[in-house]
Amino acid sequence: MKLKIIPYNKNVSERFKKEKKKILRVVRRCKVWHIGSTATPGLGGKGIVDIMLGIKNWKYPESTIKKLKKIGFKHIHSKEKGRIFLSKNKTLSLGNIHIHIVKIGSKTQKEILYFRDYLRKNKKEAERYFNFKKKWLKESCRNRKKYKKLKSKYINKVLYGKKLIKNNK
Numbered sequence: 157m158k159l160k161i162i163p164y165n166k167n168v169s170e171r172f173k174k175e176k177k178k179i180l181r182v183v184r185r186c187k188v189w190h191i192g193s194t195a196t197p198g199l200g201g202k203g204i205v206d207i208m209l210g211i212k213n214w215k216y217p218e219s220t221i222k223k224l225k226k227i228g229f230k231h232i233h234s235k236e237k238g239r240i241f242l243s244k245n246k247t248l249s250l251g252n253i254h255i256h257i258v259k260i261g262s263k264t265q266k267e268i269l270y271f272r273d274y275l276r277k278n279k280k281e282a283e284r285y286f287n288f289k290k291k292w293l294k295e296s297c298r299n300r301k302k303y304k305k306l307k308s309k310y311i312n313k314v315l316y317g318k319k320l321i322k323n324n325k
Contacts, residue, residue: 158298161290162203168194171205175253179209182223186211187260191268193289196275199282201289205253208268214259221257229255238264270320271311285310 172190179188187210193201211220217240221232229242240257258265275282288310296302315321 159303161293163200164198178227183220191272195272196282200286208256210258210260210265212260238262
């Protein structure tokens with residue numbers, strides 16, 4: 157599916173809250189955060205609800221995955237270092253819900269929350285980021301991998317260039 161960037165939708169916050177309740181019914185020992193563009197009021201994006209689920213026991217995430225599958229998270233897209241990514245729909249489409257499972261206190265968790273909080277506090281930077289996202293969409297010819305690479309460069313520049321996170325990673 158080709159990428160699309162859309163304006164912010166205020167209803168997304170309610171969708172997150174409903175999904176969080178469902179998650180907490182099946183996965184009790186976890187922390188749940190709203191992340192991604194839809195977590196920052198006014199910031200447009202792909203229209204996907206991103207949820208970060210923090211677990212303590214990173215050695216055995218399978219039981220968490222099994223529980224999430226019971227509430228519709230069927231598709232494991234990647235198991236990259238420090239993150240397991242699931243979604244409700246196979247296509248990474250508008251309106252989909254994504255879960256990023258991370259270890260509580262991990263570098264990945266900290267980076268995601270620092271960036272989210274930075275954008276929430278800095279409306280001008282959030283607006284700038286949205287404009288960059290539209291630019292990257294064109295530059296990447298709507299290719300998800302290329303787009304993600306451009307976005308990651310920017311995020312790292314913000315996190316480490318502005319010293320939101322110390323460079324010792």
